[in-house]
Amino acid sequence: MSAGARQIMARGGMEAQTAGLTARSVACPAPDLRELRELPVQRELRNLGELPVLPALRELIPGLARGSVLAAGEWGLLCLALAAEASAAGAWCAVVGAPGLGVVAAAEVGLNADRMLLVPEPGPNWPQLVAVLLDGCELVILRPPAQPSAQMRRRIEALVRRSGGVLLVAGDWEGAPVRLAVADREWAGIGDGHGRLRGCRARVVVTGRGAAVRPRERWLWLPAADGSVSAAAGPVSVSGEASARALPPGMRSTG
Amino acid sequence: MRGERARDRVLVVWCPDSPGEEGSAGPRALAAALAEFSPRVTALDPQACAFPARGPARYFGGEEALAGKILEALAARDLSCRVGVADGRFAAELAARAARGEAAGQPGSRGHPGAQVWPGSLGQRVTIVLPGESATFLARYPVSVLDDPVLADLLPRLGLHTLGDFAALPPADAASRFGPRGALAHRLARGLDPRPLVPSPPAADLSVSQEFDPPEPQAEVVVFAAKALAGQMHAALAARGLACVRVRARVVFSGGGESSRTWRHDGLLSALAVAERVRWQLSGWSTQKLIQNGSPAPDAQAGGISLLRLEPEQLVRATGRQLGLWGDSVVSDRVARVALRAQAMLGHDAVTRPVLSGGRNPSDQVAFLPFGESGEPRFSPDLPPGPGPGRLLPGPWPGRLPPPAPATVYPAPIPATVSDASGAPVTVSGRAVASASPAFLAEGDGPLMSVTGWAGPWPVTERWWDPARATRKARFQLVTEDGRAWLAAVQGSRWLIEAAYG
Numbered sequence: 001m002s003a004g005a006r007q008i009m010a011r012g013g014m015e016a017q018t019a020g021l022t023a024r025s026v027a028c029p030a031p032d033l034r035e036l037r038e039l040p041v042q043r044e045l046r047n048l049g050e051l052p053v054l055p056a057l058r059e060l061i062p063g064l065a066r067g068s069v070l071a072a073g074e075w076g077l078l079c080l081a082l083a084a085e086a087s088a089a090g091a092w093c094a095v096v097g098a099p100g101l102g103v104v105a106a107a108e109v110g111l112n113a114d115r116m117l118l119v120p121e122p123g124p125n126w127p128q129l130v131a132v133l134l135d136g137c138e139l140v141i142l143r144p145p146a147q148p149s150a151q152m153r154r155r156i157e158a159l160v161r162r163s164g165g166v167l168l169v170a171g172d173w174e175g176a177p178v179r180l181a182v183a184d185r186e187w188a189g190i191g192d193g194h195g196r197l198r199g200c201r202a203r204v205v206v207t208g209r210g211a212a213v214r215p216r217e218r219w220l221w222l223p224a225a226d227g228s229v230s231a232a233a234g235p236v237s238v239s240g241e242a243s244a245r246a247l248p249p250g251m252r253s254t255g
Numbered sequence: 256m257r258g259e260r261a262r263d264r265v266l267v268v269w270c271p272d273s274p275g276e277e278g279s280a281g282p283r284a285l286a287a288a289l290a291e292f293s294p295r296v297t298a299l300d301p302q303a304c305a306f307p308a309r310g311p312a313r314y315f316g317g318e319e320a321l322a323g324k325i326l327e328a329l330a331a332r333d334l335s336c337r338v339g340v341a342d343g344r345f346a347a348e349l350a351a352r353a354a355r356g357e358a359a360g361q362p363g364s365r366g367h368p369g370a371q372v373w374p375g376s377l378g379q380r381v382t383i384v385l386p387g388e389s390a391t392f393l394a395r396y397p398v399s400v401l402d403d404p405v406l407a408d409l410l411p412r413l414g415l416h417t418l419g420d421f422a423a424l425p426p427a428d429a430a431s432r433f434g435p436r437g438a439l440a441h442r443l444a445r446g447l448d449p450r451p452l453v454p455s456p457p458a459a460d461l462s463v464s465q466e467f468d469p470p471e472p473q474a475e476v477v478v479f480a481a482k483a484l485a486g487q488m489h490a491a492l493a494a495r496g497l498a499c500v501r502v503r504a505r506v507v508f509s510g511g512g513e514s515s516r517t518w519r520h521d522g523l524l525s526a527l528a529v530a531e532r533v534r535w536q537l538s539g540w541s542t543q544k545l546i547q548n549g550s551p552a553p554d555a556q557a558g559g560i561s562l563l564r565l566e567p568e569q570l571v572r573a574t575g576r577q578l579g580l581w582g583d584s585v586v587s588d589r590v591a592r593v594a595l596r597a598q599a600m601l602g603h604d605a606v607t608r609p610v611l612s613g614g615r616n617p618s619d620q621v622a623f624l625p626f627g628e629s630g631e632p633r634f635s636p637d638l639p640p641g642p643g644p645g646r647l648l649p650g651p652w653p654g655r656l657p658p659p660a661p662a663t664v665y666p667a668p669i670p671a672t673v674s675d676a677s678g679a680p681v682t683v684s685g686r687a688v689a690s691a692s693p694a695f696l697a698e699g700d701g702p703l704m705s706v707t708g709w710a711g712p713w714p715v716t717e718r719w720w721d722p723a724r725a726t727r728k729a730r731f732q733l734v735t736e737d738g739r740a741w742l743a744a745v746q747g748s749r750w751l752i753e754a755a756y757g
Contacts, residue, residue, distance in 0.1 A: 077662040077757050092590050102754065103609040103621040104660035117594055118607045118623065120666075129597055136593030185738030185757060190708040193692055197710075197732050197740055199659065200757050222757065223659035 051086035051138060051166055054110065056231045060206045060218050061178060064139075064168075067161040073181035075143050075170040077105060077222055078204065081229045082168055082180070083139050084110030091115065091138035096122050096130060098143045098170070108227025127152055134163040143170040150174070177209045183217065189225075199224045201232045264318070264386070265344045265448075266308035267299070268325060269351040270336045285336075288328055292321070303348060308340055322381040341384035343448035346393055349400060350382040389446030394419025401440045406433065418444040461495075462566035463488045470509035470559035477506070477560050478534045484565050485529035492567060498574075499567030504533050507562040517568065517603055518595075519627035529565065535599030594626040603627075615655050615715060617664045617742070617754050654715060656730075661742055661754035668751035671743060672697040673706075673733070683729040683745045687714040696735055696743070698752060708734035712745070732756075 050063035064070065064086065072079045075098060084106075087093045092115045095101055099120035107113050117137065122129045126145055133140050148156065153174065160167045169176065183205045189198025202222040207215050219232040270285055285304055289296045292315075293306040308318060315321040322338040329336045339350025384392045396418045399407040415421045421429070422444040430438035442448070463484045471477055481504070492498060502520045507513050518524075518532045537560075597606045607623040614620045673681045675691035682690045689712050695703045711731030718724045728746035730753075735741065740756035 075663065080662065092587075100663040100665050100754075101609075102617065102660055102662045102664045103611065104617065105662045107611060108658055108660055113609050113611055113621075116609055117590070117597075117626065118609060119597060119601065119605060120607070121601075121605060123601060125600060129600060132596045132600070133593055135596075136589045182757075187708060187734045187738075187740050187757075190710050190732060190734055190740075193689075193709060195710050196657070197659065197734075197756060200740070202757070223662075225659065227659040 051091060052089055054081060054085045054229055056220055056229050057081065057204075059231075060180070060204060060216055064166040066164045066166060068178070069157055069160055069167045069169060069173055069176050071169050071171070071173040071176040071179040073170070073179070076182065077109065077229075078180060078182055078202075079141050079168055079170045080106045080109045080111060081222060083141060084229070086139055086166075087111040087115055092117065092136065093139040093141065094119065094133040094137040095141045096126065096133065096143065097145050098141070105223070105227060109223065109229055127156055130156060130167070131159050134159055134165045134167070137165060139166050139168065141168045141170060175209065179207050181205050181207075182222070263448075264308040264312065264340060264342060265305055265347040266311075266318070266321070266325075266338065266340045267303055267305045267344065267347040267351040268329070268336050268338055269303045269348070270329075270334050271302060284332055285329070285334060288332055288334070289325070291328065292325060299344070299348065303351065305344055305347065312340075318383050319381065322383070326380060336380070338381045339384070340382075341392065341446075342386060342389040343446055345443045345448060346384055346389040346446055349393065349396065350384050353382050390419075390422060390444075393444060393446055394422065398444075401443060403436060403440055406437065406440055409433075422446075461488065461491050461497075461499075461570070462564060463491070464562060464564035466562050467560055470561045472559035474534065474537045474560075477537065477563055478530050480563060481533040481565070482526050482530035484563065485524075485526035488529075488565050488567060489526060492570075493573070496573055497567075497570045498572070500569040500571060501567075502529060503566040503568055504529075504536055505562070505564040505566070506533070506537065506560055507564075509559055509561040516599075520567070532595070532599070533563070535596060538599070591627075598626060613652055615652050615717065617656065617661055618666070620660075621664075654713075656742070659756065661756045663755040665752065665754060668744075668753050669699055671699065671750040671752045672703075673731075673743065673750045674703075680750075681745075682748060683712045687712050687729055689729075689731075693731065693733060696733055696741065698741075704735040704737060706733050707736055715744075 050065045052063055053061060061082075064082065070082070072082055083093050088110050090112075093111060094117040096119045098118075101118060101120075103113055103116075106116070117133070119129060119133070122145060124145075126142075127148065130140055130142055156167070157175075173179075181204070182202045184203040186201045187197055187199075188201065189195050199221050200223060202220055203217055204220055204222070205215065205217040219234055221228075221230045221232045224230050268285065268289060286296055286298055289304050289306065292311050296304050296306045298304050308321065312318045312321045315324055318340045322340065325338055326336060337351045339347045339353065341347040341350045394417060397416060398410045398418060398421055400418070401407060410416075410421055415424075421441065424441065426438070426441055426445075429441040433440070465480050465484055467477070467480075485502075488502075499520050501517050502524070503515060503517045505513065505515045514536060516536050518529075520529075524532075594606050604625045606626045608626055610622045610624055612620055612622045672695075673693045674695045675681050676694040677691075678695075679691070681693050684690070693706045693709050696706055697703045709731055712729035713731075714729050715726065717726045719727075726746070728744045730742065730744045733741045733743055738757075741752050742754040742756070743750055743752050745751075
């Protein structure tokens with residue numbers, strides 16, 4: 001910083017601003033307006049080492065580590081639930097290769113539909129597309145149209161690491177450090193010709209590569225009666241009292 | 256604002272004989288002659304032109320004086336015309352025809368309430384409807400002048416023979432009984448124009464192009480030329496005070512290939528940014544060809560690029576644009592760049608953003624807009640009923656599926672087979688009663704899965720008044736042994752899986 005500029009800055013006030021515009025712009029770069037325009041949450045998000053997950057999922061997985069690949073089993077609500085908290089916190093989420101994405105369900109789980117980019121038909125060039133999307137989106141949910149080769153997988157993993165985003169794969173991904181899967185499902189609210197679907201109790205299992213991740217499992221409402229995700233009690237037998245307890249939160253038992 | 260528009264005086268010149276004389280020279284001569292009086296002349300049909308009368312009338316010292324001048328000027332060109340002046344185009348047009356007493360089903364040019372006919376030197380060729388008297392003037396015309404065969408047939412049978420009878424109905428009732436066309440006709444009958452007179456848009460061709468001879472094999476050179484072309488295009492647009500919403504870039508290869516792509520512009524892109532899009536387009540095109548041919552060295556671009564053309568589309572007045580300062584109203588530049596690159600690879604429509612909308616079916620509840628385009632959903636999502644801005648058809652949507660919503664909504668429903676315990680297909684009667692409990696479900700040609708829980712049938716009948724879009728079906732929710740839950744429907748005795756839960 002030149003002596004003149006320092007003097008002008010020290011003086012401050014309107015006079016200095018009008019008199020020393022050129023000097024000032026050289027001395028201290030003007031704050032980037034684009035950066036200011038972001039929400040404070042977004043700025044925080046950018047500095048975090050991992051993206052947040054829904055409170056109900058935190059016992060299974062504390063967060064989505066940046067630069068990592070997660071395999072989330074077959075395409076379903078679990079993928080969306082994993083992305084929900086980060087999306088609500090301001091992260092952009094791209095969904096690749098899922099033409100049947102239920103956006104209403106995604107919104108009910110907690111994703112922000114305004115921050116979603118959808119590429120339903122990525123075509124044969126999908127690895128390149130994923131690379132492009134990872135440049136700008138914190139989260140990419142990928143349903144691979146084809147099984148990638150080992151070489152392709154390594155290249156994509158390297159890309160994810162470099163970009164600092166998170167790749168959620170709906171499907172199998174060999175060598176993924178964290179894998180989640182729905183092991184059991186039990187639908188509530190529907191009988192034999194009566195009622196309606198009110199929620200699903202699902203046993204979600206997390207396994208990981210190496211000793212870092214111990215296998216864990218939790219029962220979750222996936223989804224609960226209002227479409228959200230919450231923790232559920234363990235399995236219950238289908239006796240009268242127990243099934244009343246098995247109603248998702250927010251539901252009254254009318255029996 | 257609307258009231259002010261309704262009071263806008265419009266002058267219509269009608270030349271009943273003009274096309275017969277010299278073929279298509281008549282209307283052009285008419286428009287050329289009128290250009291001396293107003294720059295805002297709009298051709299209504301080959302025989303009639305209209306322009307807003309307020310300014311010229313003040314300049315020439317009154318509407319009668321203006322009409323006299325026009326008749327003189329046209330007489331000098333051997334055109335014999337009638338002039339009508341009224342509030343709004345519709346009334347002015349009828350007035351012009353009434354000036355000669357030849358309007359369809361004419362009630363006679365004399366004795367019009369609210370109208371003044373100037374005989375004598377003007378020779379019954381000018382009718383001026385006094386300000387605010389358009390409705391009175393129109394009241395005695397038969398409804399057939401509305402130029403709507405359906406209404407012209409229907410209204411007399413309802414006892415409404417004249418525009419005055421029709422205009423006496425409350426506007427809301429007319430709209431609810433006769434639909435949007437009826438509402439429009441009702442506005443006309445009340446002497447209100449549906450829209451203000453619009454001067455003709457600029458007809459100049461603002462597209463720019465550059466040929467490469469010999470064809471240019473290097474993409475970089477073309478991108479460089481694109482920058483210069485975009486600069487020219489922007490200068491031409493700016494000179495006319497216009498901006499384009501989209502720009503179309505066309506690249507023709509000497510091998511016969513052609514790549515044409517539309518880019519969002521909104522008057523925001525710099526010349527460099529347009530050139531960048533041309534670069535993406537070229538690289539996207541070459542990778543696309545690479546995939547189609549499957550060979551690493553395609554001949555698609557052999558011979559190079561012979562023509563580059565930039566066409567501005569959807570010209571609008573350049574009014575500038577104000578961006579939001581805080582928060583997430585703006586897509587961040589980082590994401591926009593990424594989405595545009597993805598669009599360059601796959602095409603404009605391949606990258607979409609979801610917009611929540613209203614509807615009963617899971618597939619109706621969301622609309623997918625190509626990235627960069629903005630639009631309102633056709634129906635609003637589930638909002639409490641009541642008037643408000645941006646709420647076209649407010650919710651709630653009775654018969655809508657309650658939450659939780661299905662996680663997978665198939666863009667095209669999957670055919671399915673649902674059978675009862677004996678293996679016979681389950682049917683639903685016209686009174687929405689299932690023939691038996693569903694016991695097995697097969698997805699497409701897949702294996703049979705036994706059904707562990709089901710609910711339904713819930714009948715859905717939509718748009719029965721519109722045969723082309725009417726749907727009638729019965730919905731079921733089914734849970735199968737593998738723990739999956741489905742939303743299925745019987746439509747025309749066929750089973751379809753619409754969505755899957757969980």
